[in-house]
Amino acid sequence: MPNSNQLMKINIGPQHPSTHGVLRLVLELDGEFIRSCEPIIGYLHRGMEKMAENRTYLQYLPTVDRVDYLSGFFYASAFCDAVEYLAQIEVNKSVKYIRVLTMEMNRLASHLLWLGTFMLDLGATTPLFYCFRDREVILSLFESLTGQRLMYNYYTFGGVKHAIPSDWLDKTAEFVNSMPSKIQDYENIITKNPIFVSRTKGIGVITKKSALQYSITGPNLRASGVNLDYRKQKPYLIYNELEFDSITAENGDSFDRYKVRVEEMRVCLKIISQCVDWLKSNQGEVVSAIKQPLLKVPAGEYISNVEAPRGLCSCYLKSDGTNMPYRVKWRTGSYYAVQILPKLLEDNLYPDLMAIFGSLDVILPEVDR
Amino acid sequence: MNYLYYLYIQFLAKYHLPEAIGMITFPLLPFIIVAVVLIVMVIFLVLLERKVLAIFTQRKGPNRVGPWGLFQTIADAIKLLIKENITPVGAEKFMFTLAPLLAFIPVMAIWGLIPFSAEFDFISYSVGALLFMTIASIPILAILLAGYASNNKYSLLGSMRSVAQAISYELPFVFVLVAVVVLASSMNLGQIVLAQTSVYPFCGWFIFPSFLGFLIVFICALAELNRCPFDLPEAESELVSGYNTEYSGMRFAFFFLAEYAMMFIMCAFIATLFLGGYLSPFGFYLSTKIFGNGHLGQILVYFEQVFWIFLKTFFLIFCMMWVRATLPRLKSNQLMGFAWKVLLPASLLNLLFVCLYKYFLFAK
């Protein structure tokens, strides 16, 4: 091991093309090999948990989408689930189906963006445009449903803001039918590509033990062989009624994380089509009945778990009977993925940094909150 | 060629200029045409690359500056001209300014080597192919010079790596060149093209006996131009942004244009070696059929030959852009390993096969 003064200390970020937000990595390079890496985070800290303590429940709801702006529905659903449990607000079935439908479409959009930027890190430019072309369809569907493309503010306690537009379900069904061929296109270009395989197979291996040690969840954990999918293990909303399977792979390297996420896109499509069929067949009262702005939630505390695209998102809510939450704590997936990054980067080649970091699907608003 | 000379003298005589001036200036004409065509071609190529990549990804590509975005590259060039030419402190002034020129000038020289038609063979040496390889490797020196002269630790590292990559991919290139020379039994590019003539369409070309050689040369050209799967030096924007970190303004424009001009000429060279240069793929020339065999027909045959070589070159350029659209980047250690462990033995294998093919076919 060369003594540390020969190492070249460089730092990547916080403004950098491939750090998916504002992460700063201080790397010590020995020629081509990375000897040590220290992530410095906090550049995107907006004080989500402090904001909750001086805002009412309804005021805090729009900011919840911004915890992770690529999967806003998951965090809104976690927060609404917690408040509805504490305030004993009943939510009828069609609202649950709408929530699962929009969440799965959001997961598909988030995975598409991940695939595009991951391939861009590795140097292939065209998959990015194909993924964004497909993601654009989902975003315009969300825009016609909720009014905005990324910051939805569509869920409220006890239902959703407004009903589904008339032709929305048909457009979604049409989109779902067109997607499998597109995903097959991505597989043709990427999966067996010798350069991609040689750059990601056996790189950045997370063993099952270290994954649990660093409490990695979501696709990263399932790629290491642990079959932990909160939609299956602890079914919330109506996941127990839906018929789908959770994908796992064995050796937990970058290639398997890629494989798990691409298969998960197909699972999302299956769930979306089931939800669309159900919603088409039975109408239900969807708009939330709670209209008074100063909602009082009785004292109590609750942890609601939701399977977000980047790992488990659990929202701990403690209320003290007033109309403002007493304490909100967000547990997000990328927070722990950044923590395991230095361990993965040890003694790897410098170009592998992009292959490993891209495959972990880390996004910084989730890490800094 | 003398018919053209006769036309040129008549043209001068109209402005009652003496014939002597004609005699002096006539040899200059091709080089002026070459320079103008090269600059126009490079400007058009930069735009073509962006348009082709756009078509692959269902986009429109630049279409705001001029009709279909034709003046886009001119606008970029003017922008680069206006930008300030910064010379970093502590840089070797003379070598810092020499490097971009060293990258661009050889490319102009090589342009004349390639036979654009039976008559427009501006520089036809008996060792044309060898001369091409030597001059084509001068820009690699320019990269090394640029890296060293810009007094920047990162660009030195980047230029070292891109020079190592270019050299290790030159070796298979030369071995396949030897195979082609064996096939054509002459180094002169004109002869190589003539050796590929045959009555039936296509089948005289050297791509069929040494298809493996064609693939190797295509890959080596990609590596030499630092293009897609091998664009590690530029892609080092994470660590080192390659040798042209410190360059700005017109100097950067020179490096940028040199890269595209080099791409065009490399593709033209591969076309002459393997795809039968200016020979028309149908075995006969359309213009003789249409305009008969008189003087007019003969002249138009030359221009049709120019058309065929440009068509083949643009087909190869399209393939290079097509590869760029699909493949991700190679890692640095794979890059070197691929050249020495795979391409070099493959090129030797190709040389062996070509020699056997030549021995059995022409032994009688």
Added chain:
Amino acid sequence: MIKKITKSFEYIVALVLGHLTVLKHIFKKPVTLEYPEKKAVLNENFRGEHALVTDSGGNLLCTACGTCQRVCPSFGTIEIEKDKNESGKFYPKNYSIDLNKCIFCGNCVNYCPFGAIVMTKEYELSNQKKSSLILDINTLKSNYSDSIIEKKEK
């Protein structure tokens, strides 16, 4: 040795397949939208610039009750000056929305008991001065009349 050959043959097939899939996209129409010339079609519940609803007689529905202020997640975005007109009904003398702070969440529209505020489809809001991003009552009224005219044209 045979495994190596089959593997490299498999790689070549994968490469060719990848290239052909990319080539396939040449024949598809471009999906990009040329923004300034063609504009995207927006749904009616798109959350754009705000507008104060006026009934046929031209006076505002808003009774300056302040619910929108209480529901707005960022403090100090909506400023209202309450006043009583001759018939004893409250009306806003001055009503301003500070677009620098507004996050376009639509809470004010959703929880307004009188449906007095509405979000139009206007999204080109960039401006030179930050002060011109503070919409006062007249611009909010004119926004509403513009959006009504637009609806009629369609």
Added chain:
Amino acid sequence: MSFDAKFDILKEQFLNIEFISEENSFEKIRIDSNSIVGLLNVLKYDALFDFDMLSSFIAVDLKDNFELIYDLYSTNSNKSLQISTLIDRNSAKVSSITEIFKSAHFDECEIFDMFGIEFLGNKNLKRLFMPKEWVGYPLRKDYVLDDSRLAWNSEVKS
């Protein structure tokens, strides 16, 4: 092996361990702060409990003292368990659990950054989100938001 039987085993090993289930809240095992490491060791490595993942690590400021909630989860038996301790407010010290769960390092740095709770044994405990020279611990209830740099405090309406 019902939960109560398992809980009795724990009762013998640890003195002041109690089972809390307040109304409208999830059940918690309350234990005092200096035997946390022992309990977590048992819960993780003992085959009976096998809670191998610390899913989340929550700190709450209860005005008179702090509460730390360890949300454990066992992947094999798909069960989750919440452990809670109360820490005195002014001498906020608790032993670190990074040896047992490596994921706790970031959590402990964040809690130190937000609440000022010292974690003994954590090698480089430093502020995670706030800048190094920040004064005060933002998530404490008595933290006054009077910093002039904050947007809504500045009365200047540009």
